[in-house]
Each structure stands twice: as C-alpha cells, then as structure tokens.
Amino acid sequence: MTAGGRNLVLLGVASILITSLMTGVSLAIYHNSGDIYLDRSRPGFLPDEEELEEEEVVEDTYGFSKTGIISGDILEEYLEKLKAELDTIDSYKEPFNVEALSDERLGIIE
Amino acid sequence: MKKKRLIFYYIILMFFCPVFSASALSNGQKNVIIDNCDIVKDSLKNVQKADSRARIFLGSHYETVLSKYIMPLNVRLLENNKSNAGLIENQKEFSEVKAGFTADYINYQQGLEELVAIDCRAEPERFYDKLVSVRTKRGKMVADVANMRKLINKNINLVKELAESL
Numbered sequence: 116m117t118a119g120g121r122n123l124v125l126l127g128v129a130s131i132l133i134t135s136l137m138t139g140v141s142l143a144i145y146h147n148s149g150d151i152y153l154d155r156s157r158p159g160f161l162p163d164e165e166e167l168e169e170e171e172v173v174e175d176t177y178g179f180s181k182t183g184i185i186s187g188d189i190l191e192e193y194l195e196k197l198k199a200e201l202d203t204i205d206s207y208k209e210p211f212n213v214e215a216l217s218d219e220r221l222g223i224i225e
Numbered sequence: 226m227k228k229k230r231l232i233f234y235y236i237i238l239m240f241f242c243p244v245f246s247a248s249a250l251s252n253g254q255k256n257v258i259i260d261n262c263d264i265v266k267d268s269l270k271n272v273q274k275a276d277s278r279a280r281i282f283l284g285s286h287y288e289t290v291l292s293k294y295i296m297p298l299n300v301r302l303l304e305n306n307k308s309n310a311g312l313i314e315n316q317k318e319f320s321e322v323k324a325g326f327t328a329d330y331i332n333y334q335q336g337l338e339e340l341v342a343i344d345c346r347a348e349p350e351r352f353y354d355k356l357v358s359v360r361t362k363r364g365k366m367v368a369d370v371a372n373m374r375k376l377i378n379k380n381i382n383l384v385k386e387l388a389e390s391l
Contacts, residue, residue, distance in 0.1 A: 179293060204286045
C-alpha cells in the first residue's frame with residue numbers, strides 16, 4: 116500500500132472514531148438531560164393517526180396583546196378566553212391517574 | 226433499657242438497609258408477577274405511552290396559558306401603570322410549578338423506564354419495590370396537575386377582582 120493509500124485509510128478510521136464518539140456523547144446528553152422523555156418522535160411514542168387528526172383540528176391563534184389600554188371589557192374578554200383554555204385542559208380526563216399503576220389494573224392480584 | 230436499645234438498632238438497620246425490610250409483596254402476588262411478567266410489562270408500556278400523550282397535551286396548554294395570557298397581561302398592566310402584585314406573584318408561582326411539572330415528569334419517566342427494565346421473572350420483589358416508588362412519583366404528577374389548575378383559577382379570580390375595580 117502506498118503512503119497516500121495508508122493516509123486515506125487512517126483518515127477514514129479517524130473519521131469513523133470521531134463520529135462514533137460525538138454520537139455517543141450526544142446520545143448521553145440527550146438521555147441524561149431527560150430530553151428523551153419529552154420527545155415523542157422516538158420509536159414507540161409516535162402519536163397515533165387519530166391523535167394527529169385531533170391536533171390538526173385544534174388551532175387556537177388567540178393571544179392577549181401586550182400593548183393597549185386596560186378596561187373592564189378587555190379583561191372580560193381575557194377571562195372568557197382563559198376559561199375556555201381551562202375547559203380544554205379539564206377535558207383531558209384524569210391525567211396521570213394513580214389507579215393506572217394499581218395492583219388490580221396491572222393484574223398483580225392473587 | 227436494653228429493649229429500647231434493640232428497637233433503636235432495628236430502626237437504624239431498617240433505615241439504612243432497605244434490603245432487610247419486608248416487601249409488601251405476598252407470595253401469591255410474587256408468583257403472579259413471575260407468571261404474568263410480559264403482560265404486566267406491556268401494561269406498563271401502555272401507561273408510559275398514555276402519559277407521554279398527557280404530558281404533551283397538558284405541557285403545551287400550560288405554556289399557552291403562561292405565554293399567551295398571564296405574561297402579556299402583566300406586561301400590559303405594567304405599561305398602563307396598573308401593576309398588580311398578586312398577578313405578578315401568580316406568574317412567578319405558575320412558572321415555578323410548570324418547571325416542577327416537567328422535572329417531576331422526567332423523574333417519573335426515568336423511574337418507569339427503570340421499572341420496565343427490571344427482569345420481573347428473576348427479581349419480582351425488586352420489581353414490586355420499584356413499582357411502589359414509581360407510584361409515589363406518579364402521585365407527584367397528579368399533585369402538579371392540581372396545582373397548575375389551582376393557579377389558573379387564582380389568576381381568573383384576581384383578574385375578576387381587577388376588572389371590578391376598574
């Protein structure tokens with residue numbers, strides 16, 4: 116093998132090692148920071164089709180303006196919109212229901 | 226005196242050596258875990274997925290409430306020289322509890338992942354002890370959701386009072 120060929124092989128090996136190291140470090144950071152648990156794009160956690168359809172339907176662009184005067188009517192509008200937001204939050208039935216991990220639900224009963 | 230000393234040593238031993246403490250798992254339950262290990266794990270994975278959905282749903286709505294309602298209102302009140310100490314405190318509390326919600330979720334999911342990784346056929350007691358600890362973490366999530374709701378209601382009440390005073 117010529118010197119040029121040897122250098123090319125070395126360059127290839129070094130590139131693979133550096134890439135593997137950087138990928139390992141990135142994955143470690145991704146896991147240890149907890150971002151992995153917030154990421155729904157990982158396998159097994161992708162949204163279902165019906166869920167995606169629901170997300171497409173819900174499109175709220177309202178936002179209370181940071182500028183302008185403050186009056187009773189403006190605050191009433193704020194309250195009306197915020198209550199609607201609270202109703203949407205409440206529509207999610209029993210999030211993190213403790214019963215989901217009970218012995219009965221998991222079938223750990225004699 | 227000797228009896229008291231023995232009780233004291235027992236408590237210290239139980240505190241530092243959880244391995245000696247009796248697991249809440251009965252022999253019958255132990256056998257059920259061993260027999261239904263795969264089914265129990267599948268159920269846990271389904272819970273994991275459902276929780277991920279709940280976190281995305283609630284997290285995005287909490288972010289909307291903070292960034293599209295609470296914060297802009299406080300900025301606008303400040304601009305109009307009508308700052309309200311209660312609403313500013315409410316914003317601070319909301320931000321803190323929201324950050325706590327995310328941190329508690331990560332902590333809970335880490336626990337759940339560790340639980341799923343335990344070989345329940347080989348170590349049913351360890352599996353059950355971990356399940357008990359994950360339940361506690363899940364209970365924290367329920368408390369966080371209740372706190373967020375309480376703070377949104379508090380914001381509504383404070384704004385109502387402000388609207389009446391104008």
